[in-house]
Amino acid sequence: MSSLSPGCGNMDQDKNRQKLWGGRFKEPTDAFVEKFTASVAFDKRLYPYDIAGSIAHARMLAHTGILTQDECDQILTGLEDIRNDIETDNFAWSVKLEDVHMNIESRLTSRIGDAGKKLHTGRSRNDQVATDIRLYMRDSIDHITSELTRLMTVLVDLAEREADTIMPGFTHLQVAQPITFGHHMMAWFEMLKRDHGRFLDCRKRMNVLPLGSAALAGTSFPIDRPYTAELLGFDQASENSLDSVSDRDFAIEFNAAASILLTHMSRFSEELVLWTSAQFDFVGLPDRFCTGSSIMPQKKNPDVPELVRGKTGRVIGNLVALITIMKGQPLAYNKDNQEDKEPLFDTVDTVIDCLRSFSDMMPNLDVKKENMINAAKTGFSTATDLADYLVRKGLPFRDAHEVVGRAVRLGVEKQTDLSDMSLEELQSFSDRIENDVFEVLTLEGSVASRNHIGGTAPGQVRAAILRARETLDTE
Numbered sequence: 001m002s003s004l005s006p007g008c009g010n011m012d013q014d015k016n017r018q019k020l021w022g023g024r025f026k027e028p029t030d031a032f033v034e035k036f037t038a039s040v041a042f043d044k045r046l047y048p049y050d051i052a053g054s055i056a057h058a059r060m061l062a063h064t065g066i067l068t069q070d071e072c073d074q075i076l077t078g079l080e081d082i083r084n085d086i087e088t089d090n091f092a093w094s095v096k097l098e099d100v101h102m103n104i105e106s107r108l109t110s111r112i113g114d115a116g117k118k119l120h121t122g123r124s125r126n127d128q129v130a131t132d133i134r135l136y137m138r139d140s141i142d143h144i145t146s147e148l149t150r151l152m153t154v155l156v157d158l159a160e161r162e163a164d165t166i167m168p169g170f171t172h173l174q175v176a177q178p179i180t181f182g183h184h185m186m187a188w189f190e191m192l193k194r195d196h197g198r199f200l201d202c203r204k205r206m207n208v209l210p211l212g213s214a215a216l217a218g219t220s221f222p223i224d225r226p227y228t229a230e231l232l233g234f235d236q237a238s239e240n241s242l243d244s245v246s247d248r249d250f251a252i253e254f255n256a257a258a259s260i261l262l263t264h265m266s267r268f269s270e271e272l273v274l275w276t277s278a279q280f281d282f283v284g285l286p287d288r289f290c291t292g293s294s295i296m297p298q299k300k301n302p303d304v305p306e307l308v309r310g311k312t313g314r315v316i317g318n319l320v321a322l323i324t325i326m327k328g329q330p331l332a333y334n335k336d337n338q339e340d341k342e343p344l345f346d347t348v349d350t351v352i353d354c355l356r357s358f359s360d361m362m363p364n365l366d367v368k369k370e371n372m373i374n375a376a377k378t379g380f381s382t383a384t385d386l387a388d389y390l391v392r393k394g395l396p397f398r399d400a401h402e403v404v405g406r407a408v409r410l411g412v413e414k415q416t417d418l419s420d421m422s423l424e425e426l427q428s429f430s431d432r433i434e435n436d437v438f439e440v441l442t443l444e445g446s447v448a449s450r451n452h453i454g455g456t457a458p459g460q461v462r463a464a465i466l467r468a469r470e471t472l473d474t475e
């Protein structure tokens with residue numbers, strides 16, 4: 001039946017009255033469009049921030065005399081009651097009310113009456129949602145940086161325990177030079193330290209208040225934005241209303257930091273997967289972090305690192321989604337922005353879970369020292385040390401490289417490591433070689449000789465650990 005029919009028209013108007021914006025519409029929203037455009041299914045998770053933002057806004061409205069203190073008090077009590085309703089599962093979220101903001105506002109009005117209708121004075125959902133997300137992101141960053149600090153501490157502890165443990169270092173995944181396992185763990189620490197810094201940088205730029213920008217141009221009411229900023233712990237009110245209702249840079253920046261972090265964790269994961277294989281057998285993961293195979297009884301699979309490596313894909317995907325959502329938007333707010341939430345929430349959850357799984361798993365790593373030492377003994381990992389030795393004996397480096405190359409070729413043919421060759425054998429390559437050569441050909445001698453800032457010598461690793469602990473203490 002046509003909506004022009006008088007009876008139906010009245011019914012439609014009734015339906016529209018449920019909408020907070022129903023006034024100018026002649027017919028109800030299409031049922032599918034209602035669902036398609038609603039965000040409440042996912043943005044209800046913002047409720048603590050939406051309530052906090054509304055409380056601050058109401059207090060500012062009373063502070064500036066736009067609302068009476070009594071109206072403000074009713075709003076604050078109403079919002080606290082709603083918080084309680086949500087937390088005790090006494091809140092029916094409605095798709096008809098579109099999003100978290102209108103669900104809460106509508107409930108407020110049905111609870112406290114006219115004062116509830118005044119809460120939206122001088123604001124819009126555009127500045128409201130921008131504020132909610134920033135508050136949510138700020139909390140999420142604080143959670144993530146504290147989880148990151150936990151993992152960094154775990155790595156430093158492990159590095160300290162294994163400061164002297166020797167393993168082969170790789171380039172091109174071929175044995176390169178001996179290193180210490182502690183040094184390797186501290187390489188991971190350095191990556192996480194940069195990640196931590198990136199999240200803090202992002203937090204600084206994020207901590208600016210959009211509220212008061214209203215729909216896009218500001219408001220005609222005499223609001224006090226610095227006051228609201230202070231109530232919500234923002235460093236300042238945003239400078240430009242158009243920019244601040246539409247800006248999602250902070251979300252992109254956060255997701256970029258998260259993508260780099262997970263790229264690091266994916267690389268750690270790849271190493272753990274390799275190291276737990278029968279071919280490397282450098283470390284063992286506790287059974288409770290692994291799963292078996294339904295068909296192959298011998299299998300113990302490193303699922304946690306594999307999943308972390310896999311989840312990196314979705315976080316990078318979320319970054320691409322967010323940056324793509326923004327690229328075609330004219331100023332100011334557009335509905336496209338509603339698409340920012342699911343990728344953001346997913347990234348926050350994924351990052352926290354990945355960090356947590358690593359922090360729980362890494363202290364329980366079974367470090368198989370013997371296997372690592374044996375692996376370092378194969379592959380001529382001290383060949384560079386022999387070349388450096390010859391340089392110290394007066395041979396130019398290029399010539400030394402050639403001499404050692406020939407020695408390695410013999411070693412490959414005879415399947416003997418340089419350190420297992422006799423002095424005579426070694427002297428057949430250069431008469432500069434003397435008995436003291438064996439000191440540099442040992443793995444211990446090799447790592448101990450890399451004794452400068454950033455080197456793998458156990459003493460340097462311990463010094464790096466001390467510096468790391470100082471950084472961790474100041475966080």
Ligand code: ARG
Pocket residue numbers: 039043099125126129333335337338339
């Ligand atoms: N649910 C919306 C979002 O997430 C809230 C802002 C809606 N504003 C609007 N003008 N329709 O972006």
